[in-house]
Amino acid sequence: MTSSSPQGAPPSGLDRFFGLTTSGSTVPRELRAGLTTFLTMSYILFVNPQVLSAAIPVPGAFAQLLTTTAIAAAFGSLVMGLIAKYPYAQAPGMGLNAFFAFTVVLGMKVPWQTALGAVFISGVLFVLLSLLGARQAIVQAIPRGLKFAITAGIGTFLAFLGLKSAGIVVTNPATFVGLGSLTAPGAWLALLGLVVTAGLMVRRVTGAILWGILLTSAAAIVLRLPVFAGGAEGALQAFPGFQGSLLGIFGAPVWPVDLVGQLDIGGALGLGLLNVVFTFFFVDFFDATGTLTGLSQKAGFLDEHGNMPRARRLFAMDGLAAMFGAFMGTSTTTAYVESASGIGEGGRTGLTAVTVGVLFLFAMLLWPLAAAIPAAATAPALILVGALMMEGIKQIDWDDLTESLPAFLTIIMMPLTFSIANGVSLGVISYCLIKLIGGRGREVSPLLYGLGLLLLARYLWLQH
Incomplete structure (x- = not known):
């Protein structure tokens, strides 16, 4: 591997701080990787305000929430990079925002300020458990086969997200999901981007995924394909162009004066809302733990015992980001x-x-510039990365049913329930039960048994 410093020259301060040479990376590669990650998740700038504005009735909710989303994502990603020193981005989570808006606020009639307080408390619990070493102890207790299954499951989940955003997989009232119209502009554009990006990867073109996103976006703009959000009544439209001065790519942010510091921690501590706090805590705990474990497995950060360096800082930054976002x-x-x-x-x-x-x-x-990247352009990246993350399943002992069935459930339940947390949970529960009933209970860590019981109790009594 090449380093970011000229051959024979001492490493730069940037190199020493991030350990670029030690990691076999370079500054251009890291910058390109960051841009690629940003492009694949920039949709959250628009989707999160759409979801939360239904439950947070403040003036100019969408504009304020867009700024809040950007600041929360920036803070979470910066502390992850500067303190934990991992290449993992953070932002307000999909699924968690829907639970916040539609289940807690609109469904349970909990004031949105109190719901933010519950999110903050769950973040405090994340940090405490991380600093005490509880989260990394749980990661270490998860068996090797399940760790590979978590990585593969995240891959299937990523691919499902990509297929869904491209309109290739759609809802079907008879079969739950079905095949979308492959002649629809978004679907065939995504398939074209998938083939082009895969071809670039086969040819080992540097930045193949990023080039795939940019080329697919350019094709959508030049061909005037209706694949961009912002049409009448939520319909897709052709790229409307950049309006205003300076090419229209600049837009003044709206400071979230009605959102910052509005969380009600005291109200969230009420006895009747402990269920909500626990649910926020549970879902994010296992969603983030599963995500971070799977990403670390893919990036090669886990050692032969399944341990990751700087684990306490890594998990603590996840909790700190949740607190700041709330x-x-x-x-x-x-x-x-x-x-x-x-x-x-x-x-x-x-x-x-x-x-x-x-x-x-x-x-x-x-933010107007981000609107030039349609979902159909980032979908191929998600599908391709999902395919690459399936590599680890060959490490699973498929001849041992006590290992293979929990691994299979972990993988398949993530896309089918649209939740990484559910996949991890059902994998852990089934692993404990099958080992115990099969007379091989001693192979399971006592910590994993305790975790399995908590997860089972959560599904029996606290499931919404």
């Missing part, structure tokens, strides 16, 4: 599975995450 006025901020696209581009240090964080800060001013 203070800013958004639902749980967490590690993003789309970070796998940057890892696929060679990102191996915190400089990748720092790049993402800086781009989210710029996005507050350049």
Whole structure:
């Protein structure tokens, strides 16, 4: 591998801080990886405000929530890169925002300020458990086969997200899911991008995933394909162009004056809301833990015992991001599975995450430019990275049913339930039960048994 410094020259301060040479990476590679990750997750700038504005009735909710989303994502990614020094980006989590808006606020009639307080408390619990070593102890207790299954499951989940955003997989009232119209502009554009990007990867073109995103976006703009959000009544439209001065790519951010510091921690501590706090805590705990474990497996950070370096800092930064996001006025901020696209581009240090964080800060001013990247252009990246993450399944002992069935459930339940946390949970529960009933209970860590019981109790009594 080449280093970021000229041959024979001492490493730069940037190299020493992030360990670029030690990781076999370079500054251009890390910057490219960060840009790729940002492009694959920049949709959250628009989707998160759409989801949360339904439950947070403040003036100009969408504009304020867009700024809050960008700041929360920037903070989470920057602390992950600068303190934990991992290439993982963070932002308000999909699924968690829907639970916040539709289940807690609109369904349970909990004030949105109180719901933010519950998110903040769950973040405090994340940090405490991380600093005490509980989260890394749980990761170490998860058997090797399940860790590979978590990585593969995240791959299937990523691919499902990509296929869904491209309109290739759609809802079907009779069969739940079905094949979308392959002649629809978004579907065939995504398939074209998939083939082109795969071809570039086969040819070992540097930055193949990023080039694939940019080329596919350019094709959508030049061909005037209706694949961009913003049409009437939510319909897709052709790229409307950049309006206004300076090419229209600059837009003044709206400071979230009605959101910052509005969380109600006291109300969230009420006895009746402990269930909500626990659910926020549970879902993000296992979603983030599964995501971070799977990404670390893919990036080669886990040692032969399944341990990851700087684990306490890594997990603590996840909790700190959730706390900060709640203070800013958004639902749980967490590690993003789309970070796998940057890892696929060679990102191996915190400089990748720092790049993402800086781009989210710029996005507050350049957010019209982000609208030039349609979902159909990032879908191929998600599908390809998902395919690459399936590599580890060959390490699973498929001849041993006590290993293979829990691994299979872990993999298949992530896309089918649209939740990484559910896949990890059902894998752990089934692993414990099958080993115990099969007379091989001693092969399971006592900590894993305790975890399995907690997960089972959660599904029996606290499932919404």
